Amino acid sequence: MWLSFALASAVLLAVRRIYEKELTARFSNFSLSFLLMTFSVPAALVLFLFFPIPDDIFQLPWRFWWPLIFIWIVLYPVQNYLLYRSLREGELSQVTPVSALLPVFNIIPSFFLLQELPSVLGAAGIVATVVATYLLLTDVRQGERQKYNLPVLFMIGSVVCTAIGSTLDKVAIEASTPVFYTFVNMLGASVIFLVLTFAYRQQHELARAREVIGTLLILGVVMALAFVAFATAFALGPTSYTLAIRSGGLLIAALWGLVLLKESLSAQKILALVLFVAGTFALAVS
Template sequence: MDPGISFAVLAAVAWGGYIFSLKRLFSDVSPAALTVLLNSCAVVWYVPVVVSRTDVSRELVAGIEPVESGIVALTVLMHAIAFMLFLWAIDDGDLSYVTPISKIVPVFVLPVEVLLLGQVLTRIQVLGVVVATVAVYVVNYEPGNLLGPIVNVYHSRPAQFALLSAMCYAAGDVGKRVVLQEIGMPTALWVPTLLVGISLILLPSAVRHPPSLTRRDIPRFVGVAAIVALAEHTTTTAFAILPASIASPIVNTQAVIAVVLGGVLLGERYFRLRLFAAVMAVLGVTLIAL
């Protein structure tokens, strides 16, 4: 198996468990505070990786051009906005309802790559876009009302947050590809840059809504932060090797893992239908990656 694909698969597994943990363990913590705390802990977990990479200090001293710095900052901003939108979505809606919608990121990644980076669309990839789009319809469907999905797309706040999250993540994924491949920022430098950057952007909101934590909560944060560090490292490594249109569909198969966990362990409604929609979404993004 291609090393990049292996890292993308591992990232999907890690992110799937992470998504489930957000809903299961931290539903009473504000999204901004949750992100800042988890990212800060994840940076601490990631310090040994940074220290072990002797080339990181050289990259820091060399610096990057102003335009490249702007691309890095914009990429971090897009990820921060996307993550907040996703947290708002799962706060208002079922995990197995919003996750497949928010994880059709590759549907938006591919057109952006075509327009900005010259990516070529094949017929199979076009078919993948169609399948993934149909999956959005299916995941919104509630038995008994055929027009329900259409109504939900325009009037359901969780669905709107999830779709906007997917669009922002798409912009972030393309930016990540540019940062890691065109600009050449090393993985060990990009991961803490992303985590710290997102934390700084969300810090004012986190301060306004501080969480009330107990000693029992600390191990939870530390454990989930380790998952964040692993997931971000494997995701970054995959994007440093593969095109965004290939890495993004694989990483976003995390939707299936999150949906299965949400349906089995949380007993969320219409699980079978939404699991089917998740499978359709995965099929669609897989076709896009061919």
């Protein structure tokens, strides 16, 4: 059961990244974060009709709230800032596969909080993923002065935040239900990003939402469904392997960039993508 939800979340996440890449050309980091979270909240609320919610939503334990508070105030602002800088400044085929690092960064918090460790095959997958990431990180265009690819570096930072947040997600989901957690998570995040939008004087960009209202409506539904599918898989399956399958879907976004956006293709990038596929497969079946 968890595998089906993990696969669904993988495909939906790839679709989300493709749309987000397009929207980063129109909006700044926090205004885009606010819009996406806000358009996702109604879709998450509708899912209450199809998925269970806690019997008493006013008596949820502290174990539900403290992960959310940390995610809202600390992780989300850093994570989304780095994510949208990466998508805006980098190629889809170069930055989206880096999310395959998610199970790697998740090992330490998962061990301490959930007592989960990878198998030997999983460890081999981790090595392949790390090597692939290094290849993309050092795949700098000729003539550029920096030693490392900055968009890839930004994505690595975003993935670190996501890994920490994913473990906290599981703690809070276990104290509630996947769909209720999704709704509260997105609702609180929209408030935080609204504050940041005004704090960084990006509020004038919100008027542009009318120009892409169709895209935002579609993306809101996609995000809500992806989050619920992921949260359900997370609640039912092993943390690192659920993350591996979810991250593997981003290879779809990478192929979109290569085939439809005609992004650059070097020998180093090809090798990295092959290693990402091998590493993700090893983690998923281990």
